[in-house]
Amino acid sequence: MKSPDSIGMNRSGIDMSPQGAEEMAQAVQEFPPSSAGDSRTLDDFRTSYLEQADPIGTVPAPGTLKGTVKTGMQKLMGRHAEVLINKLGGRLAFERTGTRLYDALLGKCRIRADEAAFLSIDQLEHFRSEEAAHIGIVWDALRQLGADPTCVTPMADVDGVASIGLMQVIGDPRTTVAQSLHAIHVAELADNDGWQLLIKLAQEMGQDDMVAQFRRALAEEDEHLAVVRQWMEQAALSEAGVADG
Amino acid sequence: MALNLLQDKGLPIGQQRFTWKDLVQQPISKLNVDAFTRVRIILMNGIESEAVRFSHSCARMNKELQVPLAKVRRIEQHQQTVVNWLNPADQSPLETTIGYEQVAIEVTASLARVEPDPYIAQVLRYGLLEDFDHLYRYSALLDRLQGIDANTITQGYTDIVPGRPTVEEHRDPMDDLRNHYDKRAAQPLTKLHAYTIMAGEHQTHDYYMHYGPWFADPLARALYAEIASIEEQHVTQYESIIDPTETWCEKWVLHEANEVYNYYSCVTQETHPHVKAIWERFLDYELGQLRYAIEIFKETERRDPAEILPAALPEPIAYKSNREYVRQVLREEVDLRADGPKFVDKNQEPERSLQYRRHMNQDGSPTETVAAGWNWAPGGELTSQRGYKEVA
Numbered sequence: 001m002k003s004p005d006s007i008g009m010n011r012s013g014i015d016m017s018p019q020g021a022e023e024m025a026q027a028v029q030e031f032p033p034s035s036a037g038d039s040r041t042l043d044d045f046r047t048s049y050l051e052q053a054d055p056i057g058t059v060p061a062p063g064t065l066k067g068t069v070k071t072g073m074q075k076l077m078g079r080h081a082e083v084l085i086n087k088l089g090g091r092l093a094f095e096r097t098g099t100r101l102y103d104a105l106l107g108k109c110r111i112r113a114d115e116a117a118f119l120s121i122d123q124l125e126h127f128r129s130e131e132a133a134h135i136g137i138v139w140d141a142l143r144q145l146g147a148d149p150t151c152v153t154p155m156a157d158v159d160g161v162a163s164i165g166l167m168q169v170i171g172d173p174r175t176t177v178a179q180s181l182h183a184i185h186v187a188e189l190a191d192n193d194g195w196q197l198l199i200k201l202a203q204e205m206g207q208d209d210m211v212a213q214f215r216r217a218l219a220e221e222d223e224h225l226a227v228v229r230q231w232m233e234q235a236a237l238s239e240a241g242v243a244d245g
Numbered sequence: 246m247a248l249n250l251l252q253d254k255g256l257p258i259g260q261q262r263f264t265w266k267d268l269v270q271q272p273i274s275k276l277n278v279d280a281f282t283r284v285r286i287i288l289m290n291g292i293e294s295e296a297v298r299f300s301h302s303c304a305r306m307n308k309e310l311q312v313p314l315a316k317v318r319r320i321e322q323h324q325q326t327v328v329n330w331l332n333p334a335d336q337s338p339l340e341t342t343i344g345y346e347q348v349a350i351e352v353t354a355s356l357a358r359v360e361p362d363p364y365i366a367q368v369l370r371y372g373l374l375e376d377f378d379h380l381y382r383y384s385a386l387l388d389r390l391q392g393i394d395a396n397t398i399t400q401g402y403t404d405i406v407p408g409r410p411t412v413e414e415h416r417d418p419m420d421d422l423r424n425h426y427d428k429r430a431a432q433p434l435t436k437l438h439a440y441t442i443m444a445g446e447h448q449t450h451d452y453y454m455h456y457g458p459w460f461a462d463p464l465a466r467a468l469y470a471e472i473a474s475i476e477e478q479h480v481t482q483y484e485s486i487i488d489p490t491e492t493w494c495e496k497w498v499l500h501e502a503n504e505v506y507n508y509y510s511c512v513t514q515e516t517h518p519h520v521k522a523i524w525e526r527f528l529d530y531e532l533g534q535l536r537y538a539i540e541i542f543k544e545t546e547r548r549d550p551a552e553i554l555p556a557a558l559p560e561p562i563a564y565k566s567n568r569e570y571v572r573q574v575l576r577e578e579v580d581l582r583a584d585g586p587k588f589v590d591k592n593q594e595p596e597r598s599l600q601y602r603r604h605m606n607q608d609g610s611p612t613e614t615v616a617a618g619w620n621w622a623p624g625g626e627l628t629s630q631r632g633y634k635e636v637a
Contacts, residue, residue, distance in 0.1 A: 010276045012397040014623040020401020021623055023568060028620045031406035031575065037617025039389055039626070042464055045614045049463035172334050174272075 057154045059086045060147070076145065076205055084205055085145060089153025091198055092138040095131055097163045098187055102128035104170040105180050116177045118238060119231045127227075130220045137217055141202075141210045163187070178235040185232055188225045195221055248509060248532070250502055251539075251556045255532020258316060263323045271519060272333035275340070280347065280400040281564045282517045285524075286331045287341075287348045288445055292507050293325030295444030299500050303493050310493065313541050317534050324527055331520065338456040339391070339465075342383050343398040345449050349376035350403055352445060354567035354574075356438045359560070365435055367588055368423050368486055369442065370574050371581060372479050377571060378408030378612075379472050385616035386468055388625045396623065402566040405621035409579050411612035414475050415605050417597035420583040421481040428488035428495075433555040436487075440503040441562070443483040450476035467611035494542045495553055501535040502554055510561035 014021045035041075059082040076084065106124055109116035142149040152160075169175055169183040195218040202210045237243040273282060300318040304311045332341060353376060357369035384395035384405045395405055426435050453476055457469030491499065508528035515521035539550045582594040622629035 008277060011279060011400050012276045014396065014401070017401025020566070021396075024396070024401065024404055024621060025623075027404040027406045027568075027572065028622075030572075031404075033616055033618050033620060034407045034410040034412070035613040035617045037614075039617075041614055041617035042389060045464050045467075045609070045611070046462075168334055174274075174333070 055154065056157055057152070059089075059153055060151050076207075079205055081145065081205075084201055084207070085142065085147045086153045086155045087198055087201055088138055088142050088145075088147070089149075089151060090155030090159045091194055092135060092142065092149060093152070093156035094159045094163070094187075094191060094194060095134040095138060097160065097167070098191060099128060099131040099135065101163075101166055101170055101184055101187055102131055104167065105177070105184055108170070108173075108180055109177055112177060118234050119177070119181070123227065127224045130217075130224070134217050134220075137213050141207075141213070144210070162190070178232070178239070181228065181231055181235065185225075185228050188221065188228050192218070192221045192225050248505065248558050249556050250505065250535065250554050250558065251551060253532045254536055255534070256529045258320060258533050258537050261320045261530045261533060263327075268323055268326045269330050270327060270523070272331050273517065273520065275333050275336045275398075279516055280344075280398065280402055281351075282515065282520055283332075283344045283398070284348050284351060284564060285511045285515065286328060286520065287344050287448075288352055288441075289507060289511060289524075289527075290325060290329040291348075291445045291448035292441065292504055293321055293328055294448045294451070295440075296321040296500055296504060297325060298447065299496065303497060307493050309545065310497075310541070313537065314497070317537060320530065320534065324530065327523060327527075331523075338459055339383065339387050340393070340398050342452070342456070343380065343387060343395045345452060346376055346380035346383060347399050347403050348445060349373075349449060350380060350571065351564070351567055352562065353442060354571050355563045355565070356442060357574075358567070358570055359563075360435065360438055361432045362426060362435045364424060365426060365438065365486055368482065369438070370578055371583070371588060372442070372446070372482060373571065374409040374575060374579060375411070375414045375475060375479070376408075377404075377575065378411050378414070379475070381405055381407050381621075382411060382468060382472065382612045382616050384621060385619040386465055388627075389615065389619070390462060390465060392625055392627060394621075394623065394625045396621070402568070404568055404571065407616070408575060409581075411472060411475060412606055412610040413582075413591075413602070414478070415598075415602045416478060416583060417595065417601045418478075418481065419585060420595060420598045421478045422485045422586060423482055424586045425486050425488045428491050428553075431488070434559040436499055437503050437506050437559065439483065439487045440499060441507060443480065443487065444503075446476060446479040446483050450480050464611060464615055468615050471611045491553075492546060494538075494545050498535070498538045498542050498550065498553060501531060501538045504531040505535055506558055507562070509558055510564070513561045514564045 010016075102124065106121065106128060109119070109121050109124065113121075139149040166183040166187050170180040195214060199211055199214045199218060202214060234243065273286065275283075297318055300314045300321065304314045304318075307314075336344075350373065353369055353373040357366050357373060360366035360369055380395070380399075380403065387393045387395050399405070426439065428436075450473060453469050453473035457466055457473060460466050460469065505528065508524050508531050511524040512521065512528055515524055539554075542548065542550055580591045581588045582591045582598070583589070584593060584595050619626060620629070
């Protein structure tokens with residue numbers, strides 16, 4: 001396929017229609033806004049909605065309320081277990097979506113092997129399998145707390161919404177491998193910080209076993225991020241014809 | 246390319262076939278395509294959507310037509326899929342909305358300029374100024390929500406300024422109904438215009454009703470709610486200009502003829518080779534469907550189709566910028582209001598509409614809020630705020 005940076009007939013800019021732009025500016029002079037104010041007027045409108053909004057959803061009742069007190073949960077007695085469950089739910093959802101993002105990118109790379117020459121498909125597959133393994137780690141952590149890993153926690157839902165655009169980028173056959181990698185990069189940045197936050201939280205809540213597992217996951221995520229960054233740089237420099245060697 | 250609606254056979258409906266792969270073709274590039282190609286895609290989706298909608302209504306009321314309608318409707322469904330799926334995934338619902346309003350402005354203006362019935366031309370101009378305002382409101386939303394300039398979609402063809410303010414467009418239902426053309430006296434072009442504009446506005450209404458709740462921002466949700474209500478008024482207005490004494494079968498034939506006319510208009514002006522090939526293919530399909538509907542019409546009504554159809558098509562719909570025309574209409578007619586089917590000055594507007602409007606607007610109007618103090622500027626409001634003005 002054509003390089004995304006190749007020169008072509010992009011019509012979205014104002015310079016493609018200088019005459020139209022000039023006339024539009026004249027129209028703005030002749031036909032002024034029908035209401036006064038500025039963007040703060042919009043904020044005023046939103047006030048009552050912000051004040052009265054219901055939450056997007058809630059965290060399900062932890063195991064203690066269901067009668068089964070798990071080991072992990074005992075350590076959380078008297079603390080806000082739901083915060084950890086919510087974050088774990090988010091992490092779990094993100095790892096599932098992340099695995100699917102890698103699946104989609106791998107599918108594109110296999111068909112467009114030439115275009116994917118700047119990265120290693122074997123390594124991509126390896127990253128994909130690590131993301132998939134992280135699902136199990138978080139699943140087990142939730143079970144240890146007596147929580148339901150299939151539940152969509154509010155954090156999981158928010159992560160899902162935030163990820164919609166990433167899948168749109170990779171799933172589109174018109175985007176290149178490099179453009180798709182950009183979406184993976186965004187995901188890995190959020191993933192990495194997500195794990196760091198989770199480790200901190202689990203540590204403060206006395207979940208030492210979890211912390212040890214999560215640290216191993218973070219070490220793998222660190223590698224994903226570093227390598228993806230390197231591929232991104234390589235792709236851009238090579239496209240620009242200024243790559244080393 | 247001279248077509249004869251009464252004689253051309255087109256492709257027989259038995260040969261109008263698709264595969265799933267055929268339905269999902271290469272979409273257009275949001276960035277590279279000419280805005281009028283997007284305009285045609287959006288309008289033709291509306292034309293096909295109306296074909297399916299009408300066919301269902303007709304089938305519910307006419308047992309004997311159910312089989313032939315079902316056969317043609319399946320084809321229309323798949324035609325609509327091919328056309329609508331030309332929209333690309335990176336064109337967001339709000340950007341597509343900008344495209345919808347550009348359709349409503351440029352197509353309505355093109356129809357109004359050549360409409361032979363002065364009253365119907367007035368109806369079109371009345372609706373035009375309202376849709377013109379919607380483009381401005383949605384452009385303000387696109388800029389203030391996402392920092393995107395709506396002109397990246399409209400490409401300099403269409404002014405982005407207030408029209409008849411949407412806050413003033415809310416009327417009593419009595420004041421949305423118009424007089425209809427007389428099926429025996431109306432020129433064919435008037436009928437084609439009426440069927441086209443009704444289809445376009447109906448799909449616009451449905452699109453806003455579908456996508457309004459998709460937005461997270463309460464103001465965006467409210468803006469779609471307010472403008473969708475006007476689109477409902479527009480559907481009421483435009484369906485009322487069609488003669489309700491046309492028989493079901495006559496309406497079916499007119500729908501098919503209108504589809505021929507619209508695909509023909511697209512074929513004559515399309516610059517995108519892949520999209521043009523689709524218009525050509527479907528023009529041939531529609532001629533086949535028209536032929537089929539005419540046969541049913543002859544069988545069931547024992548009437549000569551020449552009573553309701555011209556042999557030759559009128560000049561195609563002109564796909565071009567109508568900037569000066571729209572501005573002139575705006576200067577002269579922005580203060581028109583409706584009193585039943587009549588158009589009057591704003592100081593003569595019926596109390597029923599004023600009351601309705603006061604009630605609906607009592608907590609404010611989202612269309613006024615979203616565009617408070619907003620002017621279009623190249624690259625968006627944020628660019629103009631830093632004092633960077635190349636054009637103004």
